[in-house]
Amino acid sequence: MSLIEAQGLVKRFGDFTAVDGIDVRVEAGEAFGFLGPNGAGKSSTMRMVGCVSPPTDGQLRIFGMDPVRDGPAIRSRLGVCPQQDSLDLELTCLENLTVYARYFGIPRKVARERARELLDFVQLGDRADSPVEPLSGGMKRRLVIARALINEPEIVLLDEPTTGLDPQARHLVWERLFRLKQRGVTLVLTTHYMDEAEQLCDRLVVMDAGKIVAEDAPRALIERYSTREVVELRFGLDGLDTYADKLAGVGERLEVLPDRILLYAADGDDAVAQVHGRGLTPSSVLVRRSTLEDVFLHLTGRTLVD
Numbered sequence: 001m002s003l004i005e006a007q008g009l010v011k012r013f014g015d016f017t018a019v020d021g022i023d024v025r026v027e028a029g030e031a032f033g034f035l036g037p038n039g040a041g042k043s044s045t046m047r048m049v050g051c052v053s054p055p056t057d058g059q060l061r062i063f064g065m066d067p068v069r070d071g072p073a074i075r076s077r078l079g080v081c082p083q084q085d086s087l088d089l090e091l092t093c094l095e096n097l098t099v100y101a102r103y104f105g106i107p108r109k110v111a112r113e114r115a116r117e118l119l120d121f122v123q124l125g126d127r128a129d130s131p132v133e134p135l136s137g138g139m140k141r142r143l144v145i146a147r148a149l150i151n152e153p154e155i156v157l158l159d160e161p162t163t164g165l166d167p168q169a170r171h172l173v174w175e176r177l178f179r180l181k182q183r184g185v186t187l188v189l190t191t192h193y194m195d196e197a198e199q200l201c202d203r204l205v206v207m208d209a210g211k212i213v214a215e216d217a218p219r220a221l222i223e224r225y226s227t228r229e230v231v232e233l234r235f236g237l238d239g240l241d242t243y244a245d246k247l248a249g250v251g252e253r254l255e256v257l258p259d260r261i262l263l264y265a266a267d268g269d270d271a272v273a274q275v276h277g278r279g280l281t282p283s284s285v286l287v288r289r290s291t292l293e294d295v296f297l298h299l300t301g302r303t304l305v306d
């Protein structure tokens with residue numbers, strides 16, 4: 001049995017359809033991602049899975065149960081890290097965890113022991129008795145992860161786990177999430193960062209405008225929808241379409257963005273030689289590996305982050 005199973009899942013707000021008939025299966029022990037730009041319907045999906053927002057239509061089963069009928073039973077086995085940290089700023093780090101533990105009816109002594117272990121796990125052991133307010137954004141995010149683990153959940157839902165964090169803080173969060181996965185916890189996360197999706201997810205769905213446009217392992221998606229390498233060419237901002245016409249036939253495909261042209265080719269250096277062979281002199285040339293951003297661009301014609 002899959003831990004999460006959605007079929008034709010729909011969420012509407014009035015006339016607006018935020019989630020438009022998606023099919024998803026999440027298996028035990030995997031890290032599963034919803035990748036898409038702002039407004040794609042990722043959070044709305046997570047809120048349905050978290051049993052805080054009832055589906056408008058379709059089927060949803062979590063641990064084989066119905067989120068509307070069996071919400072409390074499902075929630076007792078879920079850990080939730082919402083997009084907004086929602087910590088109690090006046091309490092200490094430890095108290096934030098022990099107070100949260102009460103919602104699950106965890107005995108006080110057990111809660112305190114677990115809270116201390118979890119604070120160590122997220123590298124906040126030395127902050128147990130400090131107030132939350134002065135913590136950095138990255139520390140607060142790790143505290144929310146610790147809080148989400150207080151009921152020893154089988155699935156942890158993470159809505160944009162590193163949005164707003166600096167690179168170093170993001171890496172610390174990623175590293176803790178890797179550890180969690182190693183412990184056998186199933187992770188379900190949303191992100192609009194393609195590097196986060198590539199780093200963390202075993203499998204993901206690409207979402208756009210409420211629909212799933214592709215599903216697979218990150219590498220498999222890149223192999224299917226992009227080329228091995230990409231050449232980024234800059235010529236100044238004007239006349240990119242004219243340059244694109246002159247580049248017809250170089251590489252397998254090209255995309256014109258507002259500030260650059262992307263040439264998709266198995267061999268980037270070979271493509272660059274062809275660009276020069278056509279008498280073109282870009283102001284900058286960058287050869288890089290394809291990413292999920294290229295997959296998204298190919299599937300939707302738009303970039304993930306504007």
Ligand SMILES: Nc1ncnc2c1ncn2[C@@H]1O[C@H](COP(=O)(O)OP(=O)(O)OP(=O)(O)O)[C@@H](O)[C@H]1O
Pocket residue numbers: 013016017018036037038039040041042043044045160190
């Ligand atoms: N309670 C609501 N009432 C009306 N519209 C909503 C509501 N919640 C979400 N929406 C709309 O549904 C769409 C999808 O929102 P959702 O938050 O699920 O997207 P998302 O992919 O998670 O993006 P973000 O990263 O910005 O949260 C958006 O256009 C949003 O404005």
